Amino acid sequence: MQLLFAALHPFTSQRSFIMTPLRQRMLEDMGIRNLAENTQLSYLQQVSLYARHFERSPEALGPQEVRDYQVHLTKTRKLAPSSVSIATAALRFLYKVTLKRDWMPDDIPMPKKPFRLPVVLSPEEVAHFLACVDSLKQRTILTTAYAAGLRVSEATHLKVTDVDSQRMMLRVDQGKGSRDRYVMLSPRLLEALRSYWKIVRPKTWLFPGHIPGRPITTDAVGLACRKAQRAAGIAKPITPHSLRHAFATHLLESGTDVRRI
Structure with missing residues (x-):
């Protein structure tokens, strides 16, 4: 049976979705609403897995x-509530927006996510961790993520022209929610960026990747983060997003106004 949504193995298969009227319509609906590219890919993937599970359109x-299907994800696959929520959001979009089904909200209930406080690194742990990053490029990008409180996707997409040393600002182009914004550029971060630039001499992307004309990937940064954590011997979980949490916490502890944070 040919499904309207062809299955795609997460992140590994090189096969593309079969272009079908339903997939095309959902893609157009997401584009009209300007959903982020990663969100669109995730939603299509989740709907494909759902269709594959039942082998029906x-x-x-x-x-x-x-x-x-939600029971299957929860009981059989034992996915975390956050993962089930992603699948649920995709199905809600499909049925409410694209197929325009007149269902009640409880027909596709959203799992309640447990609230957990993040494990925050101390300033000393952050300094020790960054010192264990062996690549200059990776150390500078992780330092930037921490010192400016950036998401890893925002840090990887910085351009050389986004560094405004006159106003001591970093421009974040189309961050989460497709919004441009400016964030603080501290003198120490500016010094680190200048030292990095003198050695690497990036032209367009501040942190270029291996593919010409493309920035470094978030996966490459995540790999460097895990490698540095092992080298640092820090038991706390460390991800690029951990540095963003540490940034906000350290500002708060230093007396910065919460509205500014």
């Missing part, structure tokens, strides 16, 4: 199948 499925 999503158009032929209803609230009972959605419920059964």
